[in-house]
Amino acid sequence: MNSPFYSLLRASRAFSPTSKRQFGIVLDIDGVLLRGRDLLPRTRDAIAQITHNGKFTIPTVFLTNGTNSMRAEKAQRLSEYLGLPVLPSQVVMAHSPLRMFVDLHDKHVLVVGQGPVKQIALTLGFKKVTTVDDLRDMFPFLDCGDFSRRKTDFSKYIKPSFDPLEAIILLGEPVRWEGALQIVSDVLLTNGDPGSLSHKRGTLPFPHLPVIACNVDLVWMAEKPLPLPRFGHGMFLHCLETIFEKQTGKELHYRAVLGKPTEMSYLHAAHCIQNQALDRGVEPPKCIYVVGDNPESDILGAKLFDRYLRHGGLGRFDHIDLDTFEDEVRPPALKTRRVLRRCIGVLVETGVYAEGCRLNGNIQPVSKLTAELSPREQEALRQPDFVERDLYSAIRMILSRERWTPSHSSSHSLYY
Ligand SMILES: [Mg+2]
Structure with a gap:
């Protein structure tokens, strides 16, 4: 990765905006909301942009590779950190697919x-x-x-x-x-x-x-x-x-x-986002933004998933019932719909990634995910669509790009 390229990305607008409100947000936790046990600066302000009266106004999922707790416990801890309720169904853990x-x-x-x-x-x-x-x-x-x-x-x-x-x-x-x-x-x-x-x-x-x-x-x-x-x-x-x-x-x-960067985790996160939309009777998102701090995990995964959505073998995971990953049984009518079209990777500089510094790399299980691709394609999968200073800037960019204006007086626009 070279730093001039990343710097240019700060101002890039590589895609045309999707329809208003038909988007969701997938947030990594470590290095994005927290560093270790400490809440990163501006995290609560960042979340305030997508919540109102303690409820999320944009479908939001917390996607973590952490595996040392269960979903409900993680949701409870996030609720305490953020000062608002985070539901277990908003948390996707690396180990959830073990159910299948x-x-x-x-x-x-x-x-x-x-x-x-x-x-x-x-x-x-x-x-x-x-x-x-x-x-x-x-x-x-x-x-x-x-x-x-x-x-x-x-x-x-x-x-x-x-x-x-x-x-x-x-x-x-x-x-x-x-x-x-x-x-x-x-x-x-x-x-x-x-x-x-x-x-x-x-x-x-x-x-x-x-x-x-x-969790690799x-x-x-x-x-x-x-x-x-x-x-x-x-x-x-x-x-x-x-x-x-x-x-x-x-x-x-x-x-x-x-776990990240495998497509399964993103598919599960997208499924949870679509369920949030469906539960509120609004259109499922056509686009999700993934905000993470690790190019080799969050961003590589977001780009692999985007590739899958666009031309990477749609139907490859059709045999998997994503509802079996959930703790609760959902009504059969609420299955994942194939409306999601794009997954956009947003890299933040509050965690593993630091401009000009390359500490990360692949190991065998992950490199096998991309082994059949050319070096050029592999390199492209590690390039984020956007680089932002922190979560606050990332969410502000996403809302601006989606032309989202919080409408606090209009309850029908709220997901919760
Ligand atoms: Mg992280």
Whole structure:
């Protein structure tokens, strides 16, 4: 990315405006509304532009790659930060599509991450869930990275009853990476039975257990004054891929990659935006704006989704019932309508991205999304449609471009 190009984008108006009010807004959270646990300056003022009396006047969804909480909890926290009600149905999490992997719901799965990962997996439909900490407790000799905690006495070890794991769900970065990398690697190499002491080296199961990864962001921005981004789940995946390849000579294969920048997350966000419009009896948006701070995640995803909407194989996701991602069952009449035409990426400078600085990059699961494209096409997918200083400027630009004038006296124009 070169900075002169981005500077020019500040004033660019690459598309003609869509019809008045037929637009929605998708907001990233980390680096856009918050840095770490701190609300970014002007965030409440920014949100005030699209709300009235504590209710959203524009269909708005918060799309996060965060995976360490459930939707309702995230909505509650956002409500506290913003000082107005945010509904769970306005929050889209990276892990929501796990609900559709019903063939794995009855399998014994290893769930990796931090926070209430077991509860999250159970809520998403998985019935038999084991965590890395469970494996540490059951097989205490596996995690040898910390020599002070290392267990070496096998004399009294009795292998607990353990049904082999059948799939691995990588929700987010775990704590104590070195131990988690060792244990996940053990699970892969032993075909789900890491406690087995009879496993023979060189007997690599093929194919290996199904692996699903959520949230492939390499970095994220913590609280100020930390100037450099922190490692994200993508960095953990990068380590795991490298370790697997070094140990086996083979590439780690993902059955699915979820969260931004995959089109599925944007499709789900668009579905929620359309539901908000339909619930209020107004026309579903034809255009959505995605505001994010990470070119390799928010913007790449917005551009991939826009490409999909315009000519990237419409119908590719028709077999997926997006309502199954929702917590509540909706009436069948309110299915996603194919009215959405454009997805526009707006990059803000309050998070990972900083002009003239390139800290981010792709890792294998994401680069595979664009592998069939030419280098020129790949580069185009990383260029935002607009660059704005912060969320306030981004929303002001969107409203101006859509010629939206808040009509506070006219209740019929409100979505809530
Ligand atoms: Mg972000």
